[in-house]
Amino acid sequence: MIQARGLVQTFTTKQGRKKVEVRAVDGVDLDVAEGEVVGFLGPNGAGKTTTLRMLTTLLRPTAGTARVAGYDVATQSKQVRQSIGYVSQAGGVSSYARAGDEVVDHGMLYGLSQAQATASGQQLFEQLDLRGLWQRTPKQMSGGQKRRLDIVMGLVHDPTLIFLDEPTTGLDPQARANLWEHIGRLRSERGATVFLTTHYLEEADALSDRVMIIDQGRIVASDTSENLKAAVSGDQVDLEVADPTRLTDAAAALETIADLVEVDGQHVRGRVSRAGRAVPDLLRDLDRTGIELASIEVIRPTLDDVFLTLTGRSLRDAEAGPTDQPVLEGADQ
């Protein structure tokens, strides 16, 4: 459904007098199969939105090629646009227009009739819990309601290839879960292909078949989130030992299943791949040797952990950027 080879996007911005070139996307290759749900992960400024805007024909690639739904984004942009739905990071509904009108007009620009667009829009309003907001303007909506309206806009023409740029920002847990379900349904009932960006590993985890991680404009990993987490860092197991004299024994026991074991006060920590399976044995072991625990915690790896092992930098450092770029004038949104 999506094939990209060597996608590059450079922006030139002025920094005082001299012009600075920003390589926002720096040689991205990616393949997404039909019916796949792919999570596109990366810190702020990694190049997610820029990649999406190239794939959705909004931005012409500086170099490289991409085929989306079988069409070339540079030379067959109209066919590409006809085949996709896109929800941008910032949304695209005017604050002063009525929500329903905007949705219908948007659907009609895709060629739907007024009746079709209205029916489809109202159905999506039901499904995404926007009942009764058809006549409201976004100005009178909450942030999360507005975000769901953005999503309705992107889905009103029933696309089977959908690009979502951080669809869940600003949604409460319930709305988030509801959207996840909706995306799941799109895939299972309609065979839709979904390409979504997010900052949350758990989200990519819950939704996608595959996770791609992008950092500084380059893809640094592409695999199932299970594999990424398992292979890359494993789960952190944290034992709080009741009797301080048994700390070394506890550490030795943990060592049998874990890497990078460290002792910190009353705590013994280590990295265990697939801790859910290994920990029951560990507990039996500790019990047999009479080591009493005050508490045990298994912490699933976060995106930060995966990212740290992949790039050697933590997410927070990555956001600041290697050269500490200043805020750029004319950046998107």
Place this chain on the structure above:
Amino acid sequence: MTFVRESFIVFRRQVRMNLRNPAWVLIGVMQPVLYLVLFGPLLKPLVDDFGVENPYTFLVPGLLVQLGMFGAFFAGFGLIGEWREGVVEAERVTPASRTALLVGRLSRDVAQLFVQALILVGLGFAMGMRAPAGGVVIGVLLTLLVGGACAAASNALALTTKSEDVMAPVINMVMMPVLLLSGILLPMTIGPDWLQRVSDFMPFRWIVDAVRDTFTGDFGTSQLMWGTTWAVALFGLALWWGTAVFRKENA
């Protein structure tokens, strides 16, 4: 066919948004009325000195073109707001023709101008203007063409600068010479020779003169030919520029 349909969808959306704003409707209607009622009497004694038979037949065409140009020059400001809200990007991701996205917006500006022109001309007749019907029709058509050109240029400028603060001085810089050199309020023929030569290079002067000729019923003049040529050329140029900007990546 799809082009007309897409333009209409954009047009309808724009009109709907504008009608939701009563201030916009009121200003749109009041503008021509105020010009004629408050400005007309002021110019009337002066106009008598130019040797024009009927002051309103002289005034109304100038006001018409002024309304067309200056109303439309500001049309782009709304587009900057739309761009900031992501509306332009949302429209650009649909398969709709880029020209339709522009033409839909222009149609709103031209429709607004048309209503204002009707009010202005109607009021002009009521106040004693005399002009042949055919001439008025041609004059109004020329005005709409100029208005469309200015609105297209304004929209293009808006999407290029993406900032009211950059756009406002640019518009002012363009408006000053246009206002002073096109003889909208006073005919250029009363000025010194050098000023007339300078104004020869101002396309809008020819258009103002052309509209005046249609109102007095002089259809064979060279001004009318030049004015029409300029109006068509400006419209084509502005439409091309506007479409290019809507098509441009990263708009």
